[in-house]
Amino acid sequence: MTPVELSRTVLRAVRRAVDDGELDVAVPGRTSVTPPGPGGCGDYATNVALQLARPAGQPPLRVAEILRERLVRADGISEVVVTGPGFLNISLRGTGTALVREILLSGHRYGHAVRPTGRLVQLHAPHEVRAVVVMDAVARILRSQGALVRTSCAGRPEPEWADVLGVDIDAHGTPDAPAPLDVDVRPVPAAPADPTPLGRDAARWALLHPALHDRPRITADHLVQRESNPLFRVRYAHARTRALTRNAADLGFHAEPGDVNPGGAAAAVRETAVQDVQDVQDVQDTTALRHALADHPRILQAAAAHHAPDRLARHLVTVADAALPFLAAVLPRGAEKPSAAHRARLALAEAAGAVLAGGLSLLGIDAPEHL
Numbered sequence: 001m002t003p004v005e006l007s008r009t010v011l012r013a014v015r016r017a018v019d020d021g022e023l024d025v026a027v028p029g030r031t032s033v034t035p036p037g038p039g040g041c042g043d044y045a046t047n048v049a050l051q052l053a054r055p056a057g058q059p060p061l062r063v064a065e066i067l068r069e070r071l072v073r074a075d076g077i078s079e080v081v082v083t084g085p086g087f088l089n090i091s092l093r094g095t096g097t098a099l100v101r102e103i104l105l106s107g108h109r110y111g112h113a114v115r116p117t118g119r120l121v122q123l124h125a126p127h128e129v130r131a132v133v134v135m136d137a138v139a140r141i142l143r144s145q146g147a148l149v150r151t152s153c154a155g156r157p158e159p160e161w162a163d164v165l166g167v168d169i170d171a172h173g174t175p176d177a178p179a180p181l182d183v184d185v186r187p188v189p190a191a192p193a194d195p196t197p198l199g200r201d202a203a204r205w206a207l208l209h210p211a212l213h214d215r216p217r218i219t220a221d222h223l224v225q226r227e228s229n230p231l232f233r234v235r236y237a238h239a240r241t242r243a244l245t246r247n248a249a250d251l252g253f254h255a256e257p258g259d260v261n262p263g264g265a266a267a268a269v270r271e272t273a274v275q276d277v278q279d280v281q282d283v284q285d286t287t288a289l290r291h292a293l294a295d296h297p298r299i300l301q302a303a304a305a306h307h308a309p310d311r312l313a314r315h316l317v318t319v320a321d322a323a324l325p326f327l328a329a330v331l332p333r334g335a336e337k338p339s340a341a342h343r344a345r346l347a348l349a350e351a352a353g354a355v356l357a358g359g360l361s362l363l364g365i366d367a368p369e370h371l
Contacts, residue, residue: 003044003294006033006090009077010046013070022066025055033090035291041081042091043287049086060086096290096348100257103293103351108358111297113146121147123307124184127155129165130191130216133207133364136167137309138185140362145304164196165203166364185307187212198222201365205231208363209313225371230317234356237320239371240327241353247331248346251338258344260286286348289322296355300362309363316359323352 010031017023028051036045049064056063064086071080071090078093103110121142125131132153139149152171161167195203195218202222209230210216225232248254292315299315302308330345332338357367 003033005076006044006092007031007046009074010048010067010071010088013067013074014048014052016070017066023052023056023058023063025052028052035287036087036089040083040087040089042079042089043290044092045087045089047087049082049088053086064088096286097257097259097344099290099294100344100347100351103354104255104257104347107354108361109144110354110358111300112144115146116148117146119147121149123149123151125151125153126184126186127153127157128190129158129161129195130187130207131185132157132161132167132169133165133195133204134187134212134307134309135185136165136169137204137208137312137363138304138307140364141300141304141309141312144300144362147304160196164200166200189215191216191218193218201235202231204364205313208309211310212308230320231365233324234316234320234360235366235368236371237323237327238353238356238360238367239369240324241349241356242369244327244330244346244349245353248338248342251332253338253343253346255347255350256340256343257347258340260341260344260348286326289319289326289348289352292319292322293351293355296359312359313363316356316363319352319355319359323349323356327352 007030010033011027014023014025014031015027018025018027028048031046031048031051033044033046036042049067050060053060053063061082064082067088068080068082071077071088076093077090079091081089081091083089106112121139123135123139123142125135135151135153139151142149150170151168152173153169154172156172157167157169162169191207192215195206195216197203198206198218198220203218206218206222207216221229222231223229225236227233245255296315296319299311303311326345327349330342330349332342336342360367
């Protein structure tokens with residue numbers, strides 16, 4: 001069940017409560033569901049009960065309970081918990097397994113359009129290195145969403161833009177557009193220095209990760225292999241997922257989507273050979289990672305619509321930061337035998353790796369197998 005489908009399910013619950021005479025309100029045209037906030041639980045949360053309480057003339061907790069009784073009977077919902085002043089926290093049935101299976105089937109193309117949309121887009125950039133790199137990334141993202149894209153630059157591109165930065169431009173000069181000029185790609189400010197000495201991957205990240213209105217940092221910090229470097233964290237997380245796949249093969253098991261923690265917390269404690277509470281917590285709480293993976297298609301659509309590759313870059317950092325604590329608890333420890341839970345954890349790790357690799361590819365950045 002997608003967030004849009006869940007929103008419709010929530011509205012149907014409101015409509016049934018109105019039809020049953022338990023709520024006397026106008027059914028809203030739309031409502032939002034979001035990842036649970038602090039103190040929340042489950043896969044998604046909604047504040048619809050708080051919004052309806054005043055027009056219904058009832059306390060928010062009472063409205064939440066009325067809606068909870070109807071939501072728990074809906075297909076695809078396993079549990080609904082009321083927290084705080086009246087937030088509805090919704091757990092979906094089998095959502096993690098279905099998501100992982102979808103990502104593994106799609107691979108690097110997860111979140112891409114199934115077929116061309118027929119939309120023609122002309123991108124035109126000034127003769128400036130940041131604008132040209134941003135245009136190249138925007139073109140890649142637009143193509144992933146089914147658009148046909150033609151790029152042009154106001155002047156002849158410098159040879160190193162193609163040779164070092166991997167920029168591919170269709171034409172230069174005034175564009176003879178096959179479609180109406182869609183946008184002038186003009187990030188402000190421009191690159192403060194020549195990024196090519198950083199090499200392709202670090203240079204492109206330095207130009208693409210900041211928002212278009214932010215000043216990029218062209219420094220060697222993008223090359224250092226330490227936690228403070230977001231590019232390193234993203235690429236390291238991907239390399240870790242590939243190493244886990246190789247190590248699992250050596251241990252004689254492979255990925256299979258399923259429950260990463262069958263039996264709940266007690267089972268996680270019994271199953272984990274290393275008596276490390278943090279490891280157990282990392283196995284249990286994969287909510288942030290699953291939300292980040294599920295959000296990937298929306299991020300790609302938004303990055304394409306707003307011509308903003310920085311949104312994708314920041315999203316990859318979110319995925320990596322959610323994945324890295326979990327990756328430490330994927331493989332069996334000590335005398336443990338590989339179980340269904342280990343196969344499920346490996347599948348979730350491989351799904352995270354596929355999203356990271358696909359996202360980096362759209363930014364024109366390599367996703368290494370080893371780091």
